[in-house]
Amino acid sequence: MRLELAFYPTDIAVNSDGVTLFGYTTDNKKVAVIDSTYLPYFFIPSAKLEDFLAKCKEHNLQIEHFERLGELAKLYVRPIDMAHAAAFARNLGVDSFSADLPLRAHYWNAKGIKPLCLCKATGETVTIKDFKVDIVISTERIECVDAQLQDPNIVAFDFETASARGYPDPEEDAIILAAIYSKNFRKVLTWKRFEKAPDYVEFVNSESDLIDTFIKTLRDIKPHILVGYGSDNFDFPYLLARAAKYNSPEVLNWDNSALEIGKRKNLHVVGPIYFDISRFVRNILGLDMDQYKLDAVSKRLLGKGKRAILTAKRINEMWSVGLPEELALLAEYNLVDAELACELCSKVLPVELELAKLIGLPLQNINSATYGTLVEWFIIKNSKSPIPARPTTAEMFLRRRRSYQGGLVVEPEPGLFRPILAFDFRSLYPTIIASHNISPETMNCTCCGQQRGFSVEELGLWFCTKNEGLIPQVVKDLIDRRKRINDILQQTNPTDASFSELMARQHALKYVAAALSGYFGYAGSRFYDFNCARAITALGRRYIQLVIKEAEKFGFKVLYGDTDGIFVQPLRKEADAKTFLLIINSVLPKPMELEYKSSYLAGLFFGKKSGAGGAKKRYALLTESDNLILRGLEAIRGDWSAIAKKTQREILHIILSENDVDKAATHLKTVLTDLKQRKIPLADLAIPGRLRRALSSYAIISPRVAAAKLAEEKGYGTGRRAVVNYIIKTGTGKISDRVALAEDSTPEDYDIEYYTEHQVLRAVYKIFEAFNYDLEKLKGGQTTIQGY
DNA sequence: TATCCCTACGATGTCG
DNA sequence: CGACATCGTAGG
DSSP states (O other): OOOEEEEEEEEEETTTTTTEEEEEETTOEEEEEETOOOOOOEEEGGGHHHHHHHHHTTOOOOEEEEEEEEEEEEEOOOGGGGHHHHHHHHHHHHOBTTTOOOOOHHHHHHTTOOTTTEEEEEEEEEOOOOOOOSSEEEEEEEEEEEOOOSSOEEEEEEEOOOOSSSSSOTTTTEEEEEEETTEEEEEEEEOOOHHHHHHHHESSSHHHHHHHHHHHHHHOOOSSSSESSSTTHHHHHHHHHHHHHHOOOOOOOOSSOOOOOOOTSOOOOOOOEEHHHHHHHIIIITTTTOOOHHHHHHHHEEEEEOOOOOHHHHHHHHHOOOOOHHHHHHHHHHHHHHHHHHHHHHHHHHHHHHHHHTTOOOHHHHHHHHHHHHHHHHHHOOOOOOOOOOOHHHHHHHHHHHHOOOOOOOOOOOESSSSSSEEEETTTHHHHHHTTTTTTGGGTTTTTTHHEHHHHHGTTTEOSSSSSOOHHHHHHHHHHHHHHHHHHHSSSOTHHHHHHHHHHHHHHHHHHHHHHHHHHTHHHHHHHHHHHHHHHHHHHHHHHHHHHHHHHHHHHHEEEEETEEEEEEESSOOOOOOHHHHHHHHHHTOOOOOOEEEEEEEEEEOOOOSSSSSEEEEEEETTTOOOOEEEEEGOOOOTSSSHHHHHHHHHHHIIIIOOOHHHHHHHHHHHHHHHHTOOHHHHHHHEEEEEEEOGOOOOSOOHHHHHHHHHHHHOOOOOTTTTEEEEEEOOOSSSGGGGEEEGGGGGGTTTTTHHHIIHHHHHHHHHHHHHTHHHHHHHHTTOOOSSS
16 A cells, blocks of 8 residues: 655664654654665776776675766665675775665665654555564665754653662662653652552553563653663663563564664664663763763753762662661652753754754764764764765874864963953854865865865965855855844843754854864874864964954953963053954954953962963953853862862862952861861862773872772772762872772861862962962961961 | 873972 | 973963
């Protein structure tokens, strides 16, 4: 039977039959749309064609057909043979193009499909026994309409396990609770019955029942998006391990295949859009967070966290004791985790959907993408040429060894200044690319030659002034679109429904534009170009120097500058920001633009710790609304004790806002006295330590390494990036020999001298030094360390 | 297979 | 004790 289907696509799978798109019809039926005509292709140099074909024949690799297109030949293979063909070319040392693109992503990208945006397909209905969907058709043509599904059904889930040890082991420890949450559905499954259970609790007979009921429920409530927090690393692998124990018959995938864990541990659920939202939070959104625990991330993005924090030990205790009110608490705890995951997903979904549309990838890929992936596919989508292969490991190694100069940083004069004006370039590097047509194919063109092209003399490079390159074209598009959105945003009320959506769109464009410039210099890039990368930064330095020169001519004293922005102090009354912008922007080539960022009541630039002069990338500002903005200082670092951070912040506020150094000193004195009297709570003394590598690989045993060793001895998972809170104990010898885990310590243990000299005073002495304030007086001359 | 780039600071350990 | 290496974190 011939059917015309309108459906919202959610997922894509590739197998020997071709490509299958999955989705929901407008009346919410599950559909599979098979494109059996799909024949992927790749390119090799025409000169190698004969050889390649001969060798393919030898090894029984079937080339469906091929065409010669000048220098390159285009070869078509069945989807299932694509990976072989790519590996084959690589082994033969033949340069291939478009051969190593993952087919799921490439098909989606090339067809311009957008997740949850209506697609139309006409074709014959097919019966496939294994498919757990309502309708299957086979089609030759898929057409996208832009209408996006409003209010998709987002379903979040979360498991709790009970383990007597620190970390649950799927061999030993059961799943005790499973929560499923969406806007109008909530359920917690558990196999230990208790009285007066909340109405969302459903009792099952065993863990095995729990697993089956969980999967069945997920199938029945038809999620457009299925989401977990940390689910790629914990919940799903755990579920798989436990389900295997019971030979569970229930399957989540719509094509009835088993769930598979991919190369980067990411899991593909066939059918709905499934992703682990923590990946997006970590990779794209939250580059500046210490840790990405659900609680911390929720607080930051949603303004609310968990209602309670339960340790694994406590959960185990509550479960084994089994008091009804405590089991009810566990159920609630479980549900809240799923609820937060669901709300996080709702919150970031607009940005993810925008990126998906802009870049042309399934939402699953967007969610787990890094900046590199986003940019790569954005270029692929816009490129009409064959796509260069990913570099080999050897090539990446070579590329990494070559580095180039980056942005210019101007050393500040240390001290307090007021007031301060701040200017910065709007998207410096992207606008340089657009202004000067920076792209590999426009570099050192013969049509212009050095004389007529735009020249970067110091590098001996020039860029075409006649034909626009691919990268400048797409960057311009990004810049224009973002500017249009920002203009609308300016006139939109923040409470308007459209505001957050515009904001999301604007963010998506910003992310891609910002990463694009770095992508030229990225060793793993398909479009790597060393000279383009260094031309961009060289021009960046040229323009910030121009701005500095003009600012000084205009009547500003330039206090500090870093890469794309400057801080100045007006030297004469008429030297106002607006007039300066008019002058400088008339000199700058479009779309380059200097913007006035803000004015600050005061700014303190720190002196270098050793040697004279000011420290770069370390300063404090006071906004006109009396808020502190701190950059580079201990107070905003993740590896300092709370007491040092708090004290630094408080003292800066007293000095910048109240201009009262004596008051600041008095405050410092109370902190030091409290320290001496062991009145500081342990939580304020704990120093968070984290390692980026495996514990065994360290040549130097720093305090944080020592702390990680202690944590490991106690059986904690000290995986890379795990945070271990430690304190420094009283004693003699190296600091790293005096490390203790914070959780094993009491306020009696901490070393008063270390916390005084190495934490609190280290964080504040440069502030007092700027006012020639003698801290010795304050301490009663008891210091053993020089230099304060 | 690595996860975007370069610039910069400071803490601590190691070694001569 | 000073110079240098190792390491993590931050700015833009």
